[in-house]
Amino acid sequence: MNVLYLTVLENTERNNIHENQIFGLRSTDINYKFLFFSPFFILNRTHLKINRNRFYKSVDCREFKIPIFSYNFYLHVILLPYLLLCVLPILIYCIVRYKPRIVHTRNLLSAFVAVIAKKISRNDFCIVSDPRSVYPEEGVIIKRWKYNRFNYRMWKKIEAWTFKNSDACLGLSELFKDYLMQYNRKSYFIPAVVNELNVFDGGQRKMLRKKLGIADNDCVLIYVGSIGLWHDVNTLIQIIKLFALKNKNFKIIALSSSLELKHKIMNNFGEKVLFCGTVPSIKVREYLTASDFGIIPGSAKCGYAYELLYETMIASKAEEYLCTGLPIIVNERIVNLKQYIERNNWGIVYSGEKKSFVGNWEYLEKERKEISSEALKLFSVNVVKMQLKELYKNLLNLNNEFVNK
Template identity: 25%
Template sequence: MTKKILFISYDGLTDPLGQSQVIPYLAGLTKYGYCFTILSCEKPQRYALYKRDIEKLLSSFDVKWFPIVYHKKPPVLSSVYDVLMLKRKAKFLHSKESFDMVHTRAGIPSLIGLWMKKKFNVKFLHDVREFYADSRVDGGIWNLKNPLYKIIYKYFKRIEEEEVKHCDGMVCLTYAAKKIIQQRPQYSQKVFLEVIPCSVDMQLFDPERIDAHQKAAVRKQLNISANDVVISYLGSIGGWYLTNEMMMFYRIILDKNPNAKFLFISPHEPAIIIDIGVKFGIPKEKIIVHNAQRYEVPLLLSFSDYSVFFIKPCYSKQSSSPTKHGEIMAMGIPAISNSGVGDVDEIITGAKSGITLKNLNQQEFESVASLISDRIKFDSKIIRNGAREYYDLQKAIDSYKKIYTTILTKPA
């Protein structure tokens, strides 16, 4: 019998994360007889640009999509309004579909999942993609010196305890997070808890599928020569992403390698990124900024000799599995990252897929920059095999299938 699942995401399907970390999983699960209704919050500008693309993508699968508008301003009140709209829409959809399970990400979506569990006794899969409340504090979004944000923080910490206590199953991204969750007094060993890191589509991110003629044209467009040493960064900047430290690191690389260039594959305005670099004495022409749709990312990554990502090593980031890491590894590119972020250190070491820095300081930067100058070698095939072992999309889909089966066959 077909099982009906309501999936709630505060990330829009038109957002990069929606396209890489929502649609591929659910599309894969439809092959096992699950029927999905997706309720997502869409940013108006992106929705207008990519609505038809997403609809076309979903049309091949047993998936219904109900987008609502995401609101950013005014702070707090806009989020409260979004919660009310999500709850209203979820209630309406449940009255029509009678869902067997609600699957939500942490934060605002899980508020709705917990509510549906309590009100309608719908089975509830709590997908802890991050330690939500702490990530907001660590990322500088919630300032606890502000009494209002302190109240909000305490509220979400209390709700997190309830979600752990009442959910029918849990997913987290890292083994570091799993250890923390299992130590919480609200956690019961009877509740299924699976580690499923942010996965990568190994077919999309495949260096063998890069078109040589297309790459040559883009190389010319980006003014990248065959002799350039390309350091790339993939994704957003700011918040938990340590852009200043990455610029400091690249400045040292540039001192040792005058032909080094820094390629940002990022949605941010080029001027913003270039201005940060200029503050560190980096010439404008050494920084390349290019926005890309998901299908364009593999080609752009393929220019990389190394790809760097420094992330704030804080409590909440123990729950983090950077999407970019799997994509970088799938392309056979060595990653340069810092310790203290989820399982990244263990994966890079285990897969022999790059370098981790224990500290983000001058001494460490100099040391790694020297390795780059000496053309330290990594085996791209070994790195790609590591991506297949740790981050393969099909493995993630199989893991979700297992937890779906466990929850949905469990007596109410």
């Protein structure tokens, strides 16, 4: 079975997401070809540079640099013709050459381009739209356009048209699947993948805590990843301060490149903080194993865009926490994750409005192993591979029924 996995305008430079969530799907049963259209110019808050990354050069992968800024991932609709001009000729050529039965698209831009390519080329393949998030609302949050103005309204129309013209849609959470169902009845919940090496190891935990200078009676909170948009640093600080009122013996581990986070967390908690910056994936697992709770802070910011985002997201870092047997402190606004936590007794729910916690604070080694085992049944890479294989077969009429677990 030939599957073309397509991404458009995602920055591939030093991107662990591609390594873990995309290349992790490689399988002996499915012949994947990975096709990346990445921005040529990397633009962030501090500098502009040319993307010279060649990390993804391999037999099953092709990467093409588009003369566009990474800033334009949230694309103003006036630039859509330019994007199509850059991508469509190469994409159609690759479709004709590889003859995929399935084109699996990651993000709304990729799905939109794939639908256009199918209509132009008249090739017979199925499109699996895997949008990963609510793109029009994210554009509002990141301040690329304003809610209910021209760009937002146009992207909502493009979103609806793209999903309706896809053969199947995938949601990273159950509530995201429900959101997609309004556009396409063939919508399924298939989560982001987590490496199966993320398993709780009690023996390693004791050794790591000793190595890090963590006492047996210290309760360790950990935060991993970027902060500032989906997760707010002030909300994170509020959660830790509320926790500090209940437990004086605590430590904080922060694995992030955010200077804002480093500054604020050090100013508020000083010697209780172990700020490690960005570390390799294997080291992340070690820090998670040594910790007692992972924090998913969300944000206190209001508005329809935030409400829809938090209703439909789970957060891949939450899945990684759970697969490592780490209970979670989650903001109640992140609805689907909150439901998992409450249903399975996997941590604590934080209410920003009530300034309170609800949940279990005591997790023995046995219980952490159970959390890890149950979470891996939902989020591990092998489970996701099996679900995708069944979905592909169903779309190609090779299987009578796809069971969405």
